Amino acid sequence: MAKGFRHSLIVQCLLFFLLFSSSSIQQVWASTDEEINSETAPITKTNEDTSPSFYGSRAVTQDMNQAETVKVEFQRRSIAPPIIDGIAITDETLPLTKSPLNLSVVEESKVNDKQSPSLNTLLPIPLSRKELLLANKAKYYIERNWNKETGLIDSVQGYHHSTMWDVASGIAAILSLEGIGLMTSDEASQKISRTLTTLETLPLYDNRLPNREYSTLNGKPSGRYSNSSSNGNGWSALDVGRLLIWLEITTQHKPQFTKQITAIKNNWQLSEAIFNKTLYGELKTSKKNLFRQEGRLGYLQYAAQGFRLAGFDVNGAYKIRNISPEIIDDELFFIDKRNLPYFTTDPYVLNAIEMGQENAWWDQLDSLFTLQKNKSGEEKQLWVFAEDAMNKAPWFSYNNIFIYGRSWVSTSPGGKPVENPQIFSNKVAQGLSVLYPEDPFSQTLHNQVVDNSLSYRSVPTGLYENSATNTAFNINTNSLILASLWFKHRNYIPLILVK
Numbered sequence: 001m002a003k004g005f006r007h008s009l010i011v012q013c014l015l016f017f018l019l020f021s022s023s024s025i026q027q028v029w030a031s032t033d034e035e036i037n038s039e040t041a042p043i044t045k046t047n048e049d050t051s052p053s054f055y056g057s058r059a060v061t062q063d064m065n066q067a068e069t070v071k072v073e074f075q076r077r078s079i080a081p082p083i084i085d086g087i088a089i090t091d092e093t094l095p096l097t098k099s100p101l102n103l104s105v106v107e108e109s110k111v112n113d114k115q116s117p118s119l120n121t122l123l124p125i126p127l128s129r130k131e132l133l134l135a136n137k138a139k140y141y142i143e144r145n146w147n148k149e150t151g152l153i154d155s156v157q158g159y160h161h162s163t164m165w166d167v168a169s170g171i172a173a174i175l176s177l178e179g180i181g182l183m184t185s186d187e188a189s190q191k192i193s194r195t196l197t198t199l200e201t202l203p204l205y206d207n208r209l210p211n212r213e214y215s216t217l218n219g220k221p222s223g224r225y226s227n228s229s230s231n232g233n234g235w236s237a238l239d240v241g242r243l244l245i246w247l248e249i250t251t252q253h254k255p256q257f258t259k260q261i262t263a264i265k266n267n268w269q270l271s272e273a274i275f276n277k278t279l280y281g282e283l284k285t286s287k288k289n290l291f292r293q294e295g296r297l298g299y300l301q302y303a304a305q306g307f308r309l310a311g312f313d314v315n316g317a318y319k320i321r322n323i324s325p326e327i328i329d330d331e332l333f334f335i336d337k338r339n340l341p342y343f344t345t346d347p348y349v350l351n352a353i354e355m356g357q358e359n360a361w362w363d364q365l366d367s368l369f370t371l372q373k374n375k376s377g378e379e380k381q382l383w384v385f386a387e388d389a390m391n392k393a394p395w396f397s398y399n400n401i402f403i404y405g406r407s408w409v410s411t412s413p414g415g416k417p418v419e420n421p422q423i424f425s426n427k428v429a430q431g432l433s434v435l436y437p438e439d440p441f442s443q444t445l446h447n448q449v450v451d452n453s454l455s456y457r458s459v460p461t462g463l464y465e466n467s468a469t470n471t472a473f474n475i476n477t478n479s480l481i482l483a484s485l486w487f488k489h490r491n492y493i494p495l496i497l498v499k
Contacts, residue, residue, distance in 0.1 A: 122491040127180060130450045134430070134459060135485050138478035139182055141458035142173050145216075145475065151194030152216035156389055157458070157473040160216045161223075164239035168246040169479035171195060172354075172495075175246075175253060176482035180489050192250060196260050200267070205282075208269040209235040210243075230284055237279035237294045240270070241303030245354060245496075248309045252497040265310055277316030279304055297323065297336040301362045302347035305355055309499075320361060328407045331371045333364055335402055342398045344387045345372070349431035350480070353487045356494035368401065369432055373441045375408075381467070382448055383408075384432065386425035388461045389472035390418075397421060422470050424463040426452055427480040434488045449481075 127135065145154040153170040155162045162170070171192065178188035198219045205211040211221040211232030221232040247261050273280055281294040295303060295317070304317035326335040335341065348365040357363055375383040385399040385408065394412035399422055403409050410421030426449045433446040452469060453459045459481050461470040487495060 122493070124489050125491050127485060127489055130446070131485055131488070134450060134453060134481055135177075135180055135182055137453055137457060137459050138173070138481040139177055141473060141475070141478040142170075142177065144458070146191070147216045148194070150198045150216055150219040151191060151196075152198060152214070152219065153475050154216050155475050161213050162216045162475075163213055164210050164236065164243045166475050167195070167199070168239075168243040169475045171243075171246045171250060172483050173475070173479040175250065175495075176479070176486040179253075179486040180482070189254060189256070192254060192257060193260075196250075196257060196264065199264050200260065203231040204268065205232040205235050205284075206230050208272050209240060209282075210268065212236050212239070225284055232284070234283040234289075235273065235281055237273040237281045237307075238299055238303040240268075240273060241279065241306035242350075244270075244306030244310050248306070249354065249496050270307065270310060270312065274307060274312055274314060277313050279307070279314065279317060296338060296341045296343075297334060297362060298343065298347040298364070301360070302351045305351070318360075318362065326402060328402055329371060329374060331367050331374075333367055333371075333402065334362065341403055342387070343401045343403060344385060344398060345401070345425075345428045345432075346386050349428050349435065352435050352494070353431060353480075353483055354495050355499060356496070365435070369436055369439075371401070372432075373439070376441070376444075381423060381463075381465070382429070382445065383423050384425050384429040384445065384462075385410075385423070386428040386462075388422055388425050388427075388470065388477070389474045390422065390461070391470055391472040394418065395472075399423070399425070420464050420466050420468075422462045423465050424448065424452075425477075426459055426462050427477040429462075430481050431484045434484045434492070437488070437492065 141157070142153060145157055147153070147160070151170075152162050152167060153173070154160050155166040174183065174188050174191050174195075177183035178185055199210075202210055202214065202219060203221055205221070211223070211226070212234055213223040213226075213232070214220065215222045220226070224233040226232050244265070247265070251258050251261050272282075275291075275293075279294045279300060280291055283290045294300070300317050304314040307314045322337045323334045324337050326333050335343070345365075345368050348363060348368060351357070351363065352365055357365065372384050385401055387396075387398045389396050394416075397410045397412055397418045399410045401407065403411065410418040412418050429445040430449045433442040433449070436442045449459070452463060455469075456471065456473075458473045459478050461472045461474060461477050464470055483495065487493070
């Protein structure tokens, strides 16, 4: 069958299914941004307008083919300083122990139909020597960048600041280290307790929600307006949503912290981050406070699950609107039509490992795995695209599967294409390797992550197109390495117990 005809047929079938399979889907598809604008936002906030909406941490051009850029007022976990301590460190021999069958993680688990039974019926899987090597390297990052006064972990090595997304990654790393037997239960509990105590006492932005960024040294707001009466410059609903997921996972694995976590959530005005049953963020500027919808396809649905777990109605985040089909290298994808449509593999991998796949319409993990497997087969290098810190300017990039009509585009915080971009993300590659254990490509990904890490004490971020190592050592890379290994050790059971 000719490629053009095949593409046309796929798109027509997809549209037919979405438009006519049920009246409810047909109504949802017909929804537009006017549905959101038909309601009035709280009078204390600025209503939506035609300016760029709040999606993520960095500005990108409205159209990659336009010369004029669009000023984006909102930022999310944009912690991208010059790497102070990014010099490769010669690897020292790390102690390797036989993988423990840590029966402390054998709990009864309620899982959906696609997931496996509980660990009561499936024994934990011992980790291999290479997997333990990665785990010990990730543990080194946690130990080196842990701040005992606050229980917060530096987002990037040598940079003492953290977002709520990074705080969630820190909690994930600690629980995972305990889960795979590289940290005792008592030590993990002490560290989690220190983190939660800091979360209880955080100076909140406008006395409502956590600021976008905090000092890991003292737990005080950092960034713009951090010393003002507002305690910062706004909040990110995406970051808070991810943290809510990990607070719930903590409650389930360590129920002794239930009361403390409940107090934290009660102290935060979480409802402020929800409007029209979807996620909204706020940014304080010199002129006004901007309140706008936050999140694009993948990121939005992943983060909304945290609010859903906390008891909020966020069904608006799961409506099929502002979506169009797109063929990328012979694979069919949903693409977000709104501005700032960052499209990386990250939220899909995080969701599968932490929460489990549910065959939801928005979950494109299977297609993303196939796409990057095929891309790697066509190229002379492995390609796994994700968002990641960088050890060179612009210090952070979104490595987009697709954005503004173009595939495989890496964009800087300012929206410019990145020269010599990172094409292989260690954290997402390792995540994919445990999510598709039966596919030979998964072993190839895992082996590459190990090879990339051999010369360093911590797991580096990834590889650039010229094969140089991206040594922007960071919490999100090392946390996901550990969480993926815990997921495998749990016999591929998602880390949440009850959903």
